[in-house]
Amino acid sequence: MADELADGTPTGTTTLTDVARAAGVGESTASRVLRGHGSFSAKTRESVLNAARSLGYVPNRIAGTLASTGSKLVGIVIPSLSNIVFPDMLRGANTVLVGAGFQPVVAVTDYEQGREETLIESLLSWRPAGMMVAGLEHTERTVAMLRHARIRVAELLDSDGDGIDIVVGYSNRGAGGASARHLVSRGYRRIGYVGHDLSRDLRAAKRFAGFRSALVEAGLEVAAKEIIPSSSSIEAGREGLGRLLGRAPDLDAVYFSNDDMAIGGYFHCLARGIAIPGRLAIFGYNGLDVARAAPQPLSTIRTPRVAVGETGARLVCSDGPPTKIDLGFELIEGATT
Amino acid sequence: MADELADGTPTGTTTLTDVARAAGVGESTASRVLRGHGSFSAKTRESVLNAARSLGYVPNRIAGTLASTGSKLVGIVIPSLSNIVFPDMLRGANTVLVGAGFQPVVAVTDYEQGREETLIESLLSWRPAGMMVAGLEHTERTVAMLRHARIRVAELLDSDGDGIDIVVGYSNRGAGGASARHLVSRGYRRIGYVGHDLSRDLRAAKRFAGFRSALVEAGLEVAAKEIIPSSSSIEAGREGLGRLLGRAPDLDAVYFSNDDMAIGGYFHCLARGIAIPGRLAIFGYNGLDVARAAPQPLSTIRTPRVAVGETGARLVCSDGPPTKIDLGFELIEGATT
DNA sequence: ACATAGATTGGCAGCGCTGCCAACGAAAAA
C-alpha cells in the first residue's frame, strides 16, 4: 500500500490501486490507461501516466493474467542447448513470439523423455498460451497432458509421423535417404557411418534408418559403422573416423550423424593427409556455418532450422485447424563428395 | 467448475476446488496434500491424490504465485542466441536453476540496450525471483528498474566494472591484454586485428581495448585493422582476413575478435596455402570446440562460460551480500602461434 | 430547453490459490 517508509525506503510494491489513488482516478480507469484499452480523456491519461512514472509502477502480470483469461507465455521444450539446431530454432521462435507479444519460457530435457514429461507438466502449470516441443516422440502421459491442455501445441523439427496439433519440420528419414542416394550416384560403394548415441537422439536415428534403407534399395549396405557413446561433437567425429578407418581402411565414403561429427572427420583427414574426396568422401547433416566456410565446403544437408522456429511460433500464435508443414531440406553438393 | 459437459467434453479447467470436492475435503487440505506441505492423514492424502489424478488436475501457478509471495521464475537476458557464448552460459544457468526449482524465462536483446530495457521491464512484470543479465553496461533506467525491483540481480560474463548486486565473469580487457603479451613474447611484431561490429558487442570492444593497450605498453601498435560491419561468423573471419592481408601483406600475426572469426581466418590460410604459424600466426578468443579439434589447435583464450552461468544462478538463488566473482580465463597455447 | 447517443468513469465481483486461524478429535498426561 504505502509506497514509502518515513525514510523514503520503498516498502511492499506499488500497485495499480496506488497509482489510481495518486492520479485521483478509479482503478479501472488507471488500468485502461496503462493498457491503452478502452477510452479515457487525454487529461486522465496524463495524470495516470505521471503517477505511474513517479511511483515507479511495474504492472504485475501474474495478477493480470489471473484476472483475465490466457497468459502471454509460450512454453518451449528442447532436448539440448549444445546442439546448434535448438538455439537456432529457438531464435526463430523467439523473434516471432516476442513480435506477437508473447514471452518464451524454455525448458531443456537433455534428450530424456521422462524429464520432458516433468518439464511439460511444470510448464503447463503456468497456463501458457501455447507450447512448442521438439520432435514427435513423447511419453503417453505427455501427449495426454498436451491434448488435455486445450492450447496450441507445435511439434517441431521432424515430420516423420503424426503430431498432436501443429507439426513443422522436415523428414529426417528422407534426409538420410537423400544422402545415401547422393553417395551412391557419385559412385561410392564402400560406405561407412560414424554416429553418436542414437538411443537418445531420435531424429539422428531416423536419418540413419533412412540412410540405411536407401542403401539397401541400391543393393548396398552400411559397410562399417562406428557409434561413439557420448553426444555429438567435433572431437567425437574426429576420433570416431579414426577408429572406423582403423577397422575398415578400404571405405570410400563416410556418412556422419551431423555436421559437427563430419567436420571432426574432415579435420582427421586434413591432419592425416587423407585426400578428400579422392581417397575418402565425407557427408554430413545440418548445414552449419563451419561446414560451409571450410576450405572444401562440406557436402551436407541444409535444414531450415530458424524457419521451423518461426513458422511454428506463427502457427502457435494463431487459430486454425491442426496443420502439418514440411519445410523440406536442401542437399548441398559441397566439395567433400 | 463442472469438469465435463454432458458429452464428456471437459470445459473450463479443473481447479483445486474441484479436486477438494471430489476428494471430500476442504480446499486448504487439498492444497496441503498437493504441495506436501503441512500435515494430513495418509487416508486424506490418498483420496486427494486420486481425485487429482482422475480429474487430470494441473495446478495453476499463476494463482499460486499471486496468493503466496515470490514466484519461481528467473529472468535471463542475453544479447544473442547465435553466439555460442550465450547458449553455453544459459545451459549452465538452466541446470542450476531447474535443480533449485526455478523456471528460466529468457529474453534476447540483439545487442541493443534499448531493447534490453524494454525486455527487462517486461520480465520484471512477471515478478521473477531473480534476474540474470549479460554484461555490466545498461541504460540508466534499466539499472534503476533492476535496483528498484529488490530481487537478486546477476550480471554475467564480464568483470571490468561495477555491478548492481552479483557479478560473475572474467576480465575481457585482461583477456585482450594477455593475448597481446602472448603474441609479443612469441616474437611477433607486425600484428593485425580482424573484428566484427564493436559498437554492439561491448565485451569484444573491451578485449580489443585491452589488446591495443598491451601492445602499446610493449612499444608496438595494431599494424592494420579490418572491421566487418556484420556480426561475427566464420565466413566473416575468412573474408576479413582476406581483405586485411590484401591491404597489409606483411603482417606476421592476426588477433581475431573471437574464435568464429579466427577459424574463418584459419580456413582462409588453409585454402590459400599460407603457412601457420610460420608465415602467419592466428589468435582467437573463446575456446570453441571447433578451435580445439582443428588439425592445428587454435591458440586462443578459453573462458568458463558454463561455469559463469552455474555460479551466477547459484548466487541468484541464495541470499547474501553483493558479490563479485572473477572466474578468470585460460590462455591456450595452440599450434597457430 | 429537452432528448439522445456516445464518451468517460468508478465500483465491485471474481480469477485459483495460499496463509492464517479457529475448530475438532483423539491420544497422552494428570
Next chain:
DNA sequence: TTTTTCGTTGGCAGCGCTGCCAATCTATGT
C-alpha cells in the same frame, strides 16, 4: 475421568488486476 496436547482439517480473506455494468458527462440534434 478430566485436562492438555497435538495432529488434522475447513473457512475465509485476500494477492493485484481485469471485465462487466451502471452512473455520469458532454456534445448534438430537434
